[in-house]
Amino acid sequence: MPSPAAIAFEHVSKTYGGSARRVHALDDVSFEIAPGEFFGLLGPNGAGKTSLISILAGLSRPSRGRVRVLGHDVGEDYAAARRCLGIVPQELVFDPFFSVRETLRIQSGYFGVRGNDDWIDEVLAALGLADKAQANMRQLSGGMKRRVLVAQALVHRPPVIVLDEPTAGVDVELRQTLWQFVARLNREGHTVLLTTHYLEEAEALCGRLAMLKLGRVVALDRTSALLSAAAGSMLRFKTDAPLPEALRSRARVTGRIVQLAARDALEVESTLGTLRAAGIVPEDLEIGRADLEDVFLAIMRDAPAERVQ
Structure with a gap:
């Protein structure tokens, strides 16, 4: 029996608002991400990326369709699906009362993981946080807080990692450190889903890409194929x-x-x-x-410019 997809979006639609003012954020989105892929989800602001990630994370329910993580429905089998996911959000969310190490131990406890200090030490070292392990979260810079968000997402060793704009507004050193560690995890078999506006990152890292515009998938192919068609x-x-x-x-x-x-x-x-x-x-x-930015702009220019009603 074939292995289930790491992530499967099946005819996902999402509508906000009532009949008088309805917004269709997603319109029949369907694609799968295979285990071990490094997959990029691209689109301009308002394309529906955040809505799709929110549904994947179980923070929002689709109006139609379903999402599965390694075969687990995120709505019907939420606990199992969530254990398979490590999600790095866009927003800097942290508890100001704990140190970095305490934060990661607490995060481990959410997933029932005990005796996790060796892995916590490895994550801290890989993300350049070893010397900040005892620092209180409120003492950290914005870039360091974002490193901790990445560490929190990885602390339970999830097979599927979701990075939602992980390098937005951070320095070059963090980008290089993060991508080296995530690329290593991907080589070890972890599936990675990346959303980013830094298209050079997507071109360098992602083997396959989906592009959204106004809630619809307007391109889905291998990165090399999209570039060669330019x-x-x-x-x-x-x-x-x-x-x-x-x-x-x-x-x-x-x-x-x-x-x-x-x-x-x-x-x-x-x-x-x-x-x-x-x-x-x-x-x-x-x-x-032509680079991926050229391809992206051409696809966005040629795709339909109106949302479904």
């Missing part, structure tokens, strides 16, 4: 001059940096010719491959 080349350069109208609508502009997709060498030459004709001399010009 435009062949990407022109990147700097300029202070306004772009000509012919290029403005398809350009991605970040400050002085302009990025323009080009399918082939002829389109590269055509784009450069348009710039020359407008009297624009690009600085630091380079031609590279």
Whole structure:
């Protein structure tokens, strides 16, 4: 008998509000995440990611459909499903009366885990918290508090780890420390579901991706397949001059940096010719491959722009 999916979303819909003002946060979302996958869930603000994670965590009930974790229905078999999950939330939530070590021991007790100090020590060391073990939670910086949230999610050794924007607003050191440890856990067989707005993280870490827009799945594929389907080349350069109208609508502009997709060498030459004709001399010009941010923006642009009624 085949093993159950690590996470299975089955025709999940979520509606908020009454008949007068109804918001459809999720619309018939279905996909599975296999055991041992490192899976990315992407989407703009308001796409439905938080609603989906809340249903997975048992904090919200779907209007229709069901969610399973390793075969356990999160509604009907909540305790078993919750024991399989370690969830790192977006918000910094902590108890100001306990030290870091006490916080992790208490979290272990929620899951009935005793004599867990060796694993707690390993998690603290892996997340750069060993020297903060006796510090009170309210004494920690925001970045250190987020490390403790990660440690709390991992303290009962869950087979499925959910990271909801785990590196939002944190420093580079924490990102590197976190990803090294999570990548190790993934290699050891843990399933990881990541939501993030840092698309370079998703591109580097996730073997497969789902993209949501307005509560619907608009892309679901291997990361490599999504990247290979993108435009062949990407022109990147700097300029202070306004772009000509012919290029403005398809350009991605970040400050002085302009990025323009080009399918082939002829389109590269055509784009450069348009710039020359407008009297624009690009600085630091380079031609590279499209990255996940380019793919994401193209998919969001082409997907339907209205919610289901």
